[in-house]
Amino acid sequence: MTTKRWRIAVGSDEAGYEYKNAIVRDLQQDPRVEVVEDFGVSNGEVTPYAEVGLAVAEAVASDQVDRAVLVCGTGIGMAISANKVPGVRATTVHDGYSCERSVLSNNCQIIALGQRVVGLELARRLVTEWLGYEFDPSSPSSSKVGVITAYEQRNATGPTVCG
Numbered sequence: 001m002t003t004k005r006w007r008i009a010v011g012s013d014e015a016g017y018e019y020k021n022a023i024v025r026d027l028q029q030d031p032r033v034e035v036v037e038d039f040g041v042s043n044g045e046v047t048p049y050a051e052v053g054l055a056v057a058e059a060v061a062s063d064q065v066d067r068a069v070l071v072c073g074t075g076i077g078m079a080i081s082a083n084k085v086p087g088v089r090a091t092t093v094h095d096g097y098s099c100e101r102s103v104l105s106n107n108c109q110i111i112a113l114g115q116r117v118v119g120l121e122l123a124r125r126l127v128t129e130w131l132g133y134e135f136d137p138s139s140p141s142s143s144k145v146g147v148i149t150a151y152e153q154r155n156a157t158g159p160t161v162c163g
């Protein structure tokens, strides 16, 4: 069990607004959390999920926060968007095992949830459990994540052209 106090960003589009607010409230009351940054959206605001996902992922990449939770209708668009930011590993999670492995196997800094896919209580529980996981850099999974990092670093000046 980790003793770290996390700096967490949370963001959603309008399809994830209710869950985002519930998760922000939970995190604000969690003693393992040092700070919660709410990246919106605000009530009634319509913003493409990618704008929020990219802004939150940049906050992770720049070390403004340690980790983040994103919510949209499915959690898919948010994860795709966040993964475009170099250094960020984000995934959609809707079950406890994937949530655990997203950290312990993949060293993901971001989980994405779908408000139209899972119930609110499961989403809240996943976030609570997620806070208890911390990647072990000395684990056998580390070199596998390193393949991803090395690929990013080799291609840091521009996208790979295939074919």
Ligand SMILES: O=C(CO)[C@H](O)COP(=O)(O)O
Pocket: 013, 015, 016, 049, 072, 073, 074, 075, 076, 077, 078
């Ligand atoms: O779930 C979403 C993106 O993955 C988003 O909340 C809704 O996107 P849309 O189906 O394109 O409106």
